[in-house]
Amino acid sequence: MTIKLGVPSKGRLMEKTFDWFAGRGVTLKRTGSEREYAGAVEGADGIELVLLSAGEIPRELASGRIHLGVTGSDLVRDKLADWQGQVAELAPMGFGHADLIIAVPACWADVETLEDLDAVAHAFRETHGHRLRIATKYHRLVREFLTREGVADWQLVDSQGATEGTVKNLTAEAIADITSSGETLRANHLKILSDGMIHQSQATLFAARAADWTEGRDCLAALTAQLGLPEPELR
């Protein structure tokens, strides 16, 4: 019996994940040709490496098809309902940092905080006959945040890419998106609300509660010991 570890299949996220495990004595590597998504694990027994798109790892964890997975904490929180019931957070990994923020046009001199946004949303709805539109792909996180903060008179519009351009294109009045340096925001004449930090994301190692752990317990115990982590409570 082996347990399956899902990691991002390409790019910096994959390299950093490999580095993180290597720094703890576990070698992950791709095998076969450059284009083949196959991998191997050395330094820990009973672990099978599965290379996946980072965006699919939350779903695979939720279904239990992989036992462990590395992906952004923002993706898990946004894609999984009741995420703590579905996965256990084993370790924040210290890379892949990105902030999910709310940004508004920089020309809105009267808006710096959520309180301002709420007041403007109300006036906007009265003037324009529809709610103030916020473009995002992080629907759950943004909706939960604004509801918790008591902001009213907004609606979400789906934007899967080039979200910073939606305000200029008149398809949204504000955006909620991830940013690391804020440069794209500035280039698109947007500014971040001072209290609009929704989530500070980083790459995180998760364990799937729905996975079959009956025979994988020992492997998990050995792996977490090797990585210097406490053994997780999975039920």
Add this chain to the structure above:
Amino acid sequence: MATKAQARETGERLLGAFLRAGAVEVTPDMLQPAGTLLDLYGEDIRARAYVTSDPLRGEMMLRPDFTVPVVEAQMAEGAEPARYCYMGEVFRRQDHRGAARASEYLQAGYEVFDRTDPVTADAEVFSLFARLLAHLRLKATIGDIGILRAAVDGIDTIAPRKAALARHIWRPRRFHRLMTRYAGLEPVPPHRAALLAGEAANGAPWIGLRGPAEMRARIEVLRQDAEAAPIPAEVVAQFDALFSLACPAHEAPARLRALSMPALNMAIDRLERRLAAMAARSIDTSDLMFEASHGRTSMEYYDGFVFTFSAADPALPPIASGGRYDALTRQLGGGREIPAVGGVIRPGVVADLEAGA
């Protein structure tokens, strides 16, 4: 757990009682246009309802409740006064697991549209529900959003502040923050001071649908706000006391008067008349809880009397709930309005309790 057949049988029994009380049965479609619901409830409803698409009618929702289609039907063609009842499935998306969080369940409801005497209509709905649920020995709680609205309206401050507070009665956290700000208990953020001092121009090009005139209008409101006197600390304390008031219903009028908020007088008189109308229908108002904040965190359309019947087991959802929603009829009425009150019972939970009793 009661089977679906048992739940439906219980629902039919409740529906029969509503019909005997003089209501006409309505059977709204399960698929409702999403636009109306989204406009009324905002994104909240998208998180709670199943959205689907129709090739010709666009975005549709599996009905999350009956209130909106019933009100729409009444506003479109209804005679007055009118009493409606219904029984059928509602659908709610659930983001958290738990036995109490069914995503599909029956609701049996009763709604009264009558402008002659609202407090009597309130008492009619409540006492009908109390009678139908009496054998389950539930805990009943009532509240009155009208009292909270009167309290906000009575604050001696500028109109925009009162409007902002009234808008957030249903969002306690934002309400509290605004109140703190208006009372001067929280410093004005530096950006706002700079803005009012005329130092905020940042040279950014104007983008987006919101126009510069809209910003100037808001800055004018902020200027007016900055010049207004702070709401006195004793008023903030009165609101804290009001929001935390919970007592047996028959004591509520005296307890509310003791808050020394003269703006509440009319609303307290109305509460007293409602309690008298309930007592006249054999409701023991000492066996009933009044909570001033009741209904503040539920759906925004209740704007007067609110009530809930709940079981001793906190894991169970409310067995029945309802209230007055005059403003909703105005929003959906296209210029018309009519006082409206109603509520729903969950036959499935009633059947569970009856099976366990």
